[in-house]
Structures are given as C-alpha cells and as structure tokens.
Amino acid sequence: MNKPEMQDKSMETENNGFNINADENVDGNQHLNEPVAEESETETLKEQIAQLNDKYLRQAAEFDNFRRRTAKERVELIQTASKDLIKDLLDVLDDSNRAQEQLEKTDDIAQIKEGVNLVFNKFRNTLTAKGLKPMDAVGTEFDPDLHDAVTEIDAGEDMKGKVVAEVQKGYYLQDKIIRHAKVVVGR
Known part of the structure; x- marks a missing residue:
C-alpha cells in the first residue's frame, strides 16, 4: 500500500468510530501532535512562579534599601539634633565673652552685676524657647x-x-x- 491509501484507511477508521488511542481521557479522533492542555498550564504556572519570585526579590531589595536609608538618616539626625540649640547658645556665649572682657576692664560693681544678669536671663530665655521648663x-x-x-x-x-x-x-x-x-x- 502506498501512502495515500494508508491515509485513506486511517481516515476511514477514525470516521467509523474506532478509538485508536489507548488513553481513556483523550478522544481517539484527536490528532496526536496537538499540544496537550496540561503542558500549557505547566508553562503558565512556571511563568507565574518566575514573576512572583522576581517580585519577591525586588521587594526584598527595596526593603533592604529602605532600611539602610532610614538607618543613615537616623544617624545624621542624631549627629545634628543639637545643632539648633548650639547655634542659639552661641549668642549667649558671645555675651558671656563680652561680660568677661568688661569684668577685666571695669571696677563698677553695679555695671558688672547688670551685665551678668543680662547674660543669665538670655541663657534662660534661650533654653525656655527650646522647650525647657x-x-x-x-x-x-x-x-x-x-x-x-x-x-x-x-x-x-x-x-x-x-x-x-x-x-x-x-x-x-x-x-x-x-x-x-x-x-x-x-x-
């Protein structure tokens, strides 16, 4: 038998209702070279796993970067936390230096007393402005x-x-x- 006759015979077998496939779950009339539905499901599941794994790795890296960034910001905040207070106290330090110079130059007790009281009041007011009570x-x-x-x-x-x-x-x-x-x- 030549090939065209064989194909005709196989077509006749399919059309006569003979089930040439031994698998109960697959119809015998189905072409054997067609992809099975399970393979495509497996591939989509593998793609989903790959996507989820990629998403997980990205989120883990993002969280790690966030943690490092906040730790760095915290260290910087601690280092510069007293900057504003020190800056405001520099005025008091300047006044203290001027008062010390006046102590060395004058013998007028009333003037010295007034200058020292001004420095003390400025110091107290600066601390009060910063929330000290x-x-x-x-x-x-x-x-x-x-x-x-x-x-x-x-x-x-x-x-x-x-x-x-x-x-x-x-x-x-x-x-x-x-x-x-x-x-x-x-x-």
Missing part, C-alpha cells in the same frame, strides 16, 4: 515620680510630706522630665 517643687507634696528625696527634716505639721527645700532644680523638656528635682522633705 523648670520644675516648681518647694511647697508641693513629695512625689517620687518627680522628686528625689535627699533627706528629711522636722518641718512642722503643715509641711509634713511636702518639699521643704530644693537642693537641685528639676526640669521638663517638652513636658517630659529630663532631670528629677533633688529635694528635702518634711516629716
């Missing part, structure tokens, strides 16, 4: 969250449990305690 402790109830008791003294019944004197002043910075007041408490 002194703690008023004398005459208030002793509070261990605010005060450090240095000693107790007999102060009478009306001052019992209250702060009688301050040994060292306490301070707030933006309403947070930065130094507790060291106090003498009445008993």
